[in-house]
Amino acid sequence: MWCQSCKEEYEEEDAGTCKECYEEASETEEELKREIEDLRSRLHFLRLPSPTLDAASAPHADLLLHAIPSCSGAGGDGDAAARAPDTPAVPAHRVILASRSPVFRAMLENEMEESRSGIIKIYDVSYDVLRAFVHYMYTAEALLDEQMASDLLVLAEKYEVKHLKAYCEKFITSKVNNDNAITHYAFAHRHSAKQLLEASLSVLMDNMSTLADREEYKELVEKDPRLIVEIYEAYLNRQVNTAAEKDTDCSCRK
Amino acid sequence: MWCQSCKEEYEEEDAGTCKECYEEASETEEELKREIEDLRSRLHFLRLPSPTLDAASAPHADLLLHAIPSCSGAGGDGDAAARAPDTPAVPAHRVILASRSPVFRAMLENEMEESRSGIIKIYDVSYDVLRAFVHYMYTAEALLDEQMASDLLVLAEKYEVKHLKAYCEKFITSKVNNDNAITHYAFAHRHSAKQLLEASLSVLMDNMSTLADREEYKELVEKDPRLIVEIYEAYLNRQVNTAAEKDTDCSCRK
Numbered sequence: 244m245w246c247q248s249c250k251e252e253y254e255e256e257d258a259g260t261c262k263e264c265y266e267e268a269s270e271t272e273e274e275l276k277r278e279i280e281d282l283r284s285r286l287h288f289l290r291l292p293s294p295t296l297d298a299a300s301a302p303h304a305d306l307l308l309h310a311i312p313s314c315s316g317a318g319g320d321g322d323a324a325a326r327a328p329d330t331p332a333v334p335a336h337r338v339i340l341a342s343r344s345p346v347f348r349a350m351l352e353n354e355m356e357e358s359r360s361g362i363i364k365i366y367d368v369s370y371d372v373l374r375a376f377v378h379y380m381y382t383a384e385a386l387l388d389e390q391m392a393s394d395l396l397v398l399a400e401k402y403e404v405k406h407l408k409a410y411c412e413k414f415i416t417s418k419v420n421n422d423n424a425i426t427h428y429a430f431a432h433r434h435s436a437k438q439l440l441e442a443s444l445s446v447l448m449d450n451m452s453t454l455a456d457r458e459e460y461k462e463l464v465e466k467d468p469r470l471i472v473e474i475y476e477a478y479l480n481r482q483v484n485t486a487a488e489k490d491t492d493c494s495c496r497k
Numbered sequence: 498m499w500c501q502s503c504k505e506e507y508e509e510e511d512a513g514t515c516k517e518c519y520e521e522a523s524e525t526e527e528e529l530k531r532e533i534e535d536l537r538s539r540l541h542f543l544r545l546p547s548p549t550l551d552a553a554s555a556p557h558a559d560l561l562l563h564a565i566p567s568c569s570g571a572g573g574d575g576d577a578a579a580r581a582p583d584t585p586a587v588p589a590h591r592v593i594l595a596s597r598s599p600v601f602r603a604m605l606e607n608e609m610e611e612s613r614s615g616i617i618k619i620y621d622v623s624y625d626v627l628r629a630f631v632h633y634m635y636t637a638e639a640l641l642d643e644q645m646a647s648d649l650l651v652l653a654e655k656y657e658v659k660h661l662k663a664y665c666e667k668f669i670t671s672k673v674n675n676d677n678a679i680t681h682y683a684f685a686h687r688h689s690a691k692q693l694l695e696a697s698l699s700v701l702m703d704n705m706s707t708l709a710d711r712e713e714y715k716e717l718v719e720k721d722p723r724l725i726v727e728i729y730e731a732y733l734n735r736q737v738n739t740a741a742e743k744d745t746d747c748s749c750r751k
Contacts, residue, residue: 244509244512244515245512246513246514246515246518247512247513247514248513248514248515248518248522249514249515249517249518251515253515253516255498257515257516257517258498258499258501258512258515258516259500259501259502259513259514259515259516259517259518259519259520260500260501260502260503260513260514260519261498261500261502261503261505261507261511261512261513262507262511262512262513263503263511263513264500264502264503264513265513265514265519266513268502268522268526271526272522272525272526272529275526275529275530275533276529278533279529279532279533279536282533282536282537282540283536284660285540285637285660286536286539286540286543287660288597288637288660289540289543289544289545289636289637290543291543291592291593291596292596302591302592302595302605302606303559303590303591303592303595303605304592305557305559336557336590336592337556337557338545338556338557338558338590338592338593339545339592341556341557342545342546343542351556351557352556382543383539383542383543406538406539406541406542
């Protein structure tokens with residue numbers, strides 16, 4: 244027989260689908276591609292010019308965001324940090340920030356200091372992370388590495404930008420390996436990142452024999468031993484379940 | 498053989514694809530569906546709350562748009578029309594309008610009257626069409642019928658909102674039939690809507706025998722006879738081409 248798709252000959256045991264299903268699948272594929280094209284064009288339309296590129300790209304801006312890095316002694320002397328030349332302000336628009344984040348919405352739609360002054364201080368964050376954060380609010384796009392993804396996730400959680408948090412979590416989850424699993428596990432715990440928690444816990448449980456040798460393990464035992472307890476509990480739980488499954492398998496065979 | 502997709506038996510002459518192509522196609526379909534899900538979620542994130550729903554849905558609005566219907570004697574007495582109780586203002590945001598339309602951008606980023614006052618008059622348009630227009634700027638969505646699609650296309654052309662113009666043109670094109678083809682043909686001509694022009698011209702050429710009996714035909718002969726000439730020219734052109742094709746066919750067979 245001849246395959247209608249690759250136009251090559253094949254034997255009966257290599258048969259895939261009947262003609263009707265092949266034609267249906269081809270139509271479905273065409274429809275899905277048309278839908279993707281339509282969605283991309285709507286996305287392109289809705290995407291806004293990011294005000295973080297240069298001064299000219301932020302006309303009508305009615306807000307200024309200041310990054311206050313944690314090392315600059317924020318809290319007591321935030322104003323000084325905001326004026327420091329190494330952290331220029333990032334321009335933005337109330338309507339955009341309020342529509343993306345319930346925290347900004349509450350801040351801007353009530354008579355709070357930020358709403359009156361049009362100046363918002365974003366604490367414990369570098370200028371680069373703040374820029375990436377604002378850029379995402381306008382474009383739904385971010386250029387990530389692991390550090391940027393972690394920093395943005397923290398900011399997204401703080402300002403309740405769910406879409407960005409999920410985006411960062413997915414990226415970090417794809418990078419989990421035996422070397423970084425403890426760090427990501429603790430991070431996921433701190434920021435309620437369920438998908439990342441499960442992925443890192445799974446990697447940890449697959450490598451229990453070397454777990455206690457790791458530096459990060461020792462640090463976590465000191466800092467937050469309950470998280471280590473949870474790893475052991477999950478591991479034990481899995482062992483018990485695996486044993487129970489084996490038992491069921493054996494009794495079935497009998 | 499058994500079809501791996503519908504799980505039913507089929508004969509050799511009904512064979513579609515080999516196993517490898519079937520598996521590849523299934524994977525492709527899964528990938529396309531994942532991409533659609535991702536695009537939809539980004540669209541949902543970028544979509545802005547439309548300020549046209551109620552007063553509360555337009556916080557931080559810095560513009561008011563007034564619809565000045567053509568029947569209200571616009572031009573000379575636009576201000577009176579703008580104040581008329583039957584055309585309430587539609588709130589909007591400079592950053593959104595400027596990012597969607599180069600015409601609004603030029604108006605708002607230069608020191609024009611509209612930019613200073615924050616009031617923009619939109620002439621020859623009903624309140625409902627203006628609302629739908631603004632709604633689209635925020636959501637990339639519109640509820641269309643033929644009249645609304647035509648009205649929005651005109652507005653989209655005037656303010657150079659290409660995405661909306663294409664969206665309306667696609668909708669109208671899907672509605673072209675023998676009864677409305679002359680009207681749509683003339684409309685497409687006026688507003689440089691190429692896809693609609695081709696579709697309506699094609700329907701007209703398929704029904705040339707009844708063309709001259711139609712009321713809209715007689716009106717167009719009075720109003721803009723050159724458009725009627727173009728229909729005849731296109732028809733003649735098609736006849737000549739068809740004849741030439743037949744000739745080629747015949748000489749090939751000889």
